[in-house]
Amino acid sequence: MQTERLKFIKPMKPLLVREPPVSDDWLHEIKYDGFRVQLILDWAGARAFTRNEHDWSRRFWPVVDAAEKLKAKSFILDGEMIAPEPDGRPNFLQMHSRMAWNAELLAYVAFDILYLDGEDLRAVPLIERKAKLWQLVKPATGIIQYSQHVEGGGADFYEAAQRMGLEGIVSKRRESPYKSGATDAWVKTKSPNYLRRERKRAA
Known part of the structure; x- marks a missing residue:
């Protein structure tokens, strides 16, 4: 009988960017708050x-x-x-x-x-x-x-997320492996309203 349990894997972390990638080799998902x-x-x-x-x-x-x-x-x-x-x-x-x-x-x-x-x-x-x-x-x-996604169309997806009052989006290379830690294969683009709130909390 197996005695050792599965272990926690350090998560993959998206980098913060100003604008989402526009090429079609990226998937885009809602950034859930x-x-x-x-x-x-x-x-x-x-x-x-x-x-x-x-x-x-x-x-x-x-x-x-x-x-x-x-x-x-x-x-x-x-x-x-x-x-x-x-x-x-x-x-x-x-x-x-x-x-x-x-x-x-x-x-x-x-x-x-x-x-x-x-x-x-x-x-x-x-x-x-x-x-x-x-x-x-x-x-x-x-x-x-x-978490549903769209392929390509990052700018339009980001604008739609802002109109819905969401935190932002996360964009991921469709062929990317999963690697623990910060990586540019995943990037996040936050709504300006959320960024302003974060700056106020940090002040």
Whole structure:
């Protein structure tokens, strides 16, 4: 019997840029305003870790329970824990309240898969990893959701995100492997309104 559990993998971090890339070899996703979380399932059950490897499984127990119902023996998912509004938009101000009192109103938006049923997927191109991720979490209408993407059209997607009042977008090279740490294969473009709020908080 396997005794060693799957281990946390340091997340891949997008670099902040002023404008999104425009070439067609990039995927673009919404930048969800929440907590970066890695979901791990192995022979002993599921766990949820923050980006700094803190085990928050108890705080995110409904998502952990849902992860154990997915049709796989083991996986490592990368994603964002959010407090969605009725229209699906994340409300970061509600995160702490829901974590304390209404964890069932949280949602986990999965955007990458690093490991699945004995196979390390980090060297697999992103577009292929996302296809495997979709097969695992579809139809993704419950507490575990799927981060949809568009290919190309970064400027238009960024403008649409701003009009919706979102934090911004994350752009990723479609053929990129998963590498821990900061990398220019993933970049984030934040809405000017969010950047101003961050500067005020830091002042």
